[in-house]
Amino acid sequence: xxxxxxxxxxxxxxxxxxxxxxxxxxxxxxxxxxxxxxxxxxxxxxxxxxxxxxxxxxxxxxxxxxxxxxxxxxxxxxxxxxxxxxxxxxxxxxxxxxxxxxxxxxxxxxxxxxxxxxxxxxxxxxxxxxxxxxxxxxxxxxxxxxxxxxxxxxxxxxxxxxxxxxxxxxxxxxxxxxxxxxxxxxxxxxxxxxxxxxxxxxxxxxxxxxxxxxxxxxxxxxxxxxxxxxxxxxxxxxxxxxxxxxxxxxxxxxxxxxxxxxxxxxxxxxxxxxxxxxxxxxxxxxxxxxxxxxxxxxxxxxxxxxxxxxxxxxxxxxxxxxxxxxxxxxxxxxxxxxxxxxxxxxxxxxxxxxxxxxxxxxxxxxxxxxxxxxxxxxxxxxxxxxxxxxxx
Amino acid sequence: xxxxxxxxxxxxxxxxxxxxxxxxxxxxxxxxxxxxxxxxxxxxxxxxxxxxxxxxxxxxxxxxxxxxxxxxxxxxxxxxxxxxxxxxxxxxxxxxxxxxxxxxxxxxxxxxxxxxxxxxxxxxxxxxxxxxxxxxxxxxxxxxxxxxxxxxxxxxxxxxxxxxxxxxxxxxxxxxxxxxxxxxxxxxxxxxxxxxxxxxxxxxxxxxxxxxxxxxxxxxxxxxxxxxxxxxxxxxxxxxxxxxxxxxxxxxxxxxxxxxxxxxxxxxxxxxxxxxxxxxxxxxxxxxxxxxxxxxxxxxxxxxxxxxxxxxxxxxxxxxxxxxxxxxxxxxxxxxxxxxxxxxxxxx
Numbered sequence: 001x002x003x004x005x006x007x008x009x010x011x012x013x014x015x016x017x018x019x020x021x022x023x024x025x026x027x028x029x030x031x032x033x034x035x036x037x038x039x040x041x042x043x044x045x046x047x048x049x050x051x052x053x054x055x056x057x058x059x060x061x062x063x064x065x066x067x068x069x070x071x072x073x074x075x076x077x078x079x080x081x082x083x084x085x086x087x088x089x090x091x092x093x094x095x096x097x098x099x100x101x102x103x104x105x106x107x108x109x110x111x112x113x114x115x116x117x118x119x120x121x122x123x124x125x126x127x128x129x130x131x132x133x134x135x136x137x138x139x140x141x142x143x144x145x146x147x148x149x150x151x152x153x154x155x156x157x158x159x160x161x162x163x164x165x166x167x168x169x170x171x172x173x174x175x176x177x178x179x180x181x182x183x184x185x186x187x188x189x190x191x192x193x194x195x196x197x198x199x200x201x202x203x204x205x206x207x208x209x210x211x212x213x214x215x216x217x218x219x220x221x222x223x224x225x226x227x228x229x230x231x232x233x234x235x236x237x238x239x240x241x242x243x244x245x246x247x248x249x250x251x252x253x254x255x256x257x258x259x260x261x262x263x264x265x266x267x268x269x270x271x272x273x274x275x276x277x278x279x280x281x282x283x284x285x286x287x288x289x290x291x292x293x294x295x296x297x298x299x300x301x302x303x304x305x306x307x308x309x310x311x312x313x314x315x316x317x318x319x320x321x322x323x324x325x326x327x328x329x330x331x332x333x334x335x336x337x338x339x340x341x342x343x344x345x346x347x348x349x350x351x352x353x354x355x356x357x358x359x360x361x362x363x364x365x366x367x368x369x370x371x372x373x374x375x376x377x378x379x380x381x382x383x384x385x386x387x388x389x390x391x392x
Numbered sequence: 393x394x395x396x397x398x399x400x401x402x403x404x405x406x407x408x409x410x411x412x413x414x415x416x417x418x419x420x421x422x423x424x425x426x427x428x429x430x431x432x433x434x435x436x437x438x439x440x441x442x443x444x445x446x447x448x449x450x451x452x453x454x455x456x457x458x459x460x461x462x463x464x465x466x467x468x469x470x471x472x473x474x475x476x477x478x479x480x481x482x483x484x485x486x487x488x489x490x491x492x493x494x495x496x497x498x499x500x501x502x503x504x505x506x507x508x509x510x511x512x513x514x515x516x517x518x519x520x521x522x523x524x525x526x527x528x529x530x531x532x533x534x535x536x537x538x539x540x541x542x543x544x545x546x547x548x549x550x551x552x553x554x555x556x557x558x559x560x561x562x563x564x565x566x567x568x569x570x571x572x573x574x575x576x577x578x579x580x581x582x583x584x585x586x587x588x589x590x591x592x593x594x595x596x597x598x599x600x601x602x603x604x605x606x607x608x609x610x611x612x613x614x615x616x617x618x619x620x621x622x623x624x625x626x627x628x629x630x631x632x633x634x635x636x637x638x639x640x641x642x643x644x645x646x647x648x649x650x651x652x653x654x655x656x657x658x659x660x661x662x663x664x665x666x667x668x669x670x671x672x673x674x675x676x677x678x679x680x681x682x683x684x685x686x687x688x689x690x691x692x693x694x695x696x697x698x699x700x701x702x703x704x705x706x707x708x709x710x711x712x713x714x715x716x717x718x719x720x721x722x723x724x725x726x727x728x729x730x731x732x733x734x735x736x737x738x739x740x
Contacts, residue, residue: 081678110549180545
C-alpha cells in the first residue's frame with residue numbers, strides 16, 4: 001500500500017511538472033479566487049465552475065490567438081486574509097488579470113489592484129466598483145446592485161394599477177452588501193412616487209424573521225425588496241406566508257435562484273428576482289455552446305460565471321493583438337475599455353460596454369418570477385445610462 | 393555565558409532588559425535578520441511578515457490591558473477599526489500626511505478606549521467582557537452608518553505614506569516603517585511595565601482591594617490602561633489600513649477581537665514577549681494549515697475538499713489543545729526551555 005502511494009504521488013508530481021512545462025511555453029497567466037467550501041460556497045461553486053468551463057472550452061479551441069490560458073482556481077473559502085495572501089502570490093506570478101468573487105475580498109483588494117494595475121473581474125456588483133475614479137481596475141459583467149434595484153422598482157411601478165401610491169419597504173442585512181444599494185434605491189423609489197416606509201433588518205444567518213415581517217404587515221407594505229442571500233430570503237418568504245402577508249417580494253440577484261423552492265417550500269410563488277442572466281436552456285444564441293459543453297442543467301450563477309470569463313477572454317484577445325503578444329495588466333484594462341456593445345449571445349440581459357469613465361457593463365436586468373416552482377422571465381428592463389447614477 | 397542561577401548584585405542589574413551579553417548579541421542578530429528579511433522573502437510571505445509585525449503592536453496593546461491590568465476586552469477589533477478609520481479620514485479625506493494620521497489615530501482611539509473603559513470602574517471579569525463586547529457592536533455600527541466620515545458601506549481608499557517625494561509604495565519599503573514603529577512601541581511597553589505606572593497596573597490585576605488600600609487610584613489606572621492599550625490598537629489599525637490601502641467595516645469584526653484575545657492567551661498573559669509569540673503563532677498557523685491542506689489536495693485529489701474543510705476544525709483543535717497543555721502560553725514554555733539548558737545536566 002505504501003509503495004503504491006509512493007508511486008501514485010510520484011506520477012502525480014511528474015504530471016504536474018510536465019503540465020507546467022507544457023504551459024510555460026506559450027501561456028497567459030490569469031488568477032482566480034473562488035469560494036467553493038466557504039459560507040457562500042452554494043452559489044460560489046457554480047459560478048466558479050462556469051468560469052473554468054469557458055476557459056477549458058477556449059483552451060481546447062485555439063486559446064488566445066494560439067496561447068493557452070493558465071488559470072488555476074484557488075478556493076479562499078470566503079476568508080479575506082486568504083484572498084489577500086493568494087493575491088500577493090498571483091502578483092508575484094505576474095498574472096495579467098484576476099477573476100474574483102465576494103464583496104469583502106473584492107473591496108479589500110480594490111486598493112491593491114489599482115496600485116498594481118491588475119484588472120479584477122468580480123462577482124460583487126457593488127455600484128461603487130463601476131466608478132473608474134474610485135476603482136479604476138475593477139470590472140464585472142452584470143448590472144450593479146443599485147441599477148438592478150432601480151429596474152425592479154420601475155417594473156413594479158409600471159404594473160401598479162391602483163390610484164394610491166404603492167407602499168414599499170426595504171429588508172436587508174446590516175452588512176455592506178445589503179446596505180450599498182439602499183440609498184440610491186430609496187431615492188429612486190421616491191422619485192417614482194412610491195411611499196417609502198422605514199427599513200427592516202434581517203441578518204444573513206437569520207433562521208426566522210417574524211418580528212420584522214409582523215412590522216411589514218402592520219405597515220401594510222405592497223412591495224418589499226430583499227437584499228440578502230438565498231437562505232435568509234427563503235426564511236423571509238416562509239415567514240411571510242405563515243403570517244399571511246399580501247406583500248409582493250422582489251429580491252436582489254443573490255437572493256433567489258433555482259434552489260429557492262427547495263428552501264422556501266412553496267412560499268416562493270410570485271416572488272421576483274432581478275437576474276443578471278437568462279436561465280439554463282433558454283432559447284438564445286449563446287446557449288447552444290454552453291449546453292454543448294455543460295450537459296447538466298445549471299443555476300443562473302453558472303451562466304454569469306461563464307459570461308464573466310467570456311468578457312475576460314475577449315479582452316485578452318484584444319490586448320494580445322494590441323501589444324503584439326506581450327500582454328500586461330494595463331493592456332487588458334485598455335482592451336476592456338474598448339468594449340462597445342459586446343454581444344454575449346443573449347446570455348446576459350444586455351450588450352456590454354465599458355469606457356474609461358464608466359465601468360457599468362449595461363443597464364438591463366431580467367426580471368424573473370416564480371410560477372409553480374419555476375423561474376419565468378417576465379421582462380427585460382433597461383434603464384438609461386444616467387451619469388449621476390454612476391457609482392451610487 | 394551565564395552560570396546556573398542569577399547573581400544580581402545591584403538594582404541596575406535587576407532592571408536590565410537584556411540581561412547578558414549573549415542576549416544582546418542574539419537581539420542584534422534578530423534585528424539584522426528582520427532588516428534583511430524583506431530582501432529574502434517576497435510577495436505573499438513578505439505580506440504575512442508585515443501582518444505579523446502589525447499584529448504584534450495590537451497584541452502588545454491588548455496584553456497591557458488584559459494581561460497586565462486584568463481587564464478582559466472583547467473590543468480590540470473595533471478599536472483597530474477606530475484607528476484605521478481615523479487615519480483614513482485624516483490622510484484620504486483631509487489630505488494630511490501619514491505621519492500625522494498614525495499618531496492621531498492612536499490618540500483618537502485612546503480617547504475612544506477611555507470612554508468605553510468607564511464601565512470598568514464598576515464592572516470586572518465577565519461583566520466587563522460583555523461591556524467591551526458592546527463597544528465592538530456599537531463601533532461596528534458607527535463604521536457602517538456614519539457615511540460622511542467612514543464612507544459607509546463603500547469604505548475609504550487610503551494612500552501609502554510618503555516622505556519628501558519618496559512614496560513607500562512597495563510592501564518592502566512599507567515593511568520598514570511598520571517594523572520601526574513596532575520596535576519602538578514594544579520597547580516602550582516593556583519599559584512601561586518597569587515604571588510606577590506598570591507596577592500599579594499589575595497591583596490592580598493581582599488584587600484590586602489590596603491595591604486600593606495601598607493608595608493606588610484604581611479608576612485612574614484602569615482608565616489609563618484602557619487608554620494605553622487603545623493607543624496601541626489605534627496605531628496597529630492605522631498601519632493595517634495603510635498596508636491594505638483600503639478601509640471598510642468588514643475588516644474589523646468580532647472575529648478580529650477574538651483572534652487578538654487568542655494571541656495573548658496562547659502567547660502568554662502578562663508578558664510582552666508572549667504577545668509577540670502569540671502574534672507570530674496566530675498569523676502563521678492558518679497559513680501553515682492552508683499549505684498543508686492544499687498540498688494534500690494536490691497530491692491526493694480525492695481528499696482535496698475534505699482537507700480544505702478540515703482546516704477550520706484543525707485550527708480550533710490546535711488552539712484547544714494548546715490551552716489544555718500549555719495554559720501559561722508560549723512565553724512560559726520558552727522560559728522552561730531556557731531553564732532546562734541553563735541547569736543541564738543538574739536539573740535540581
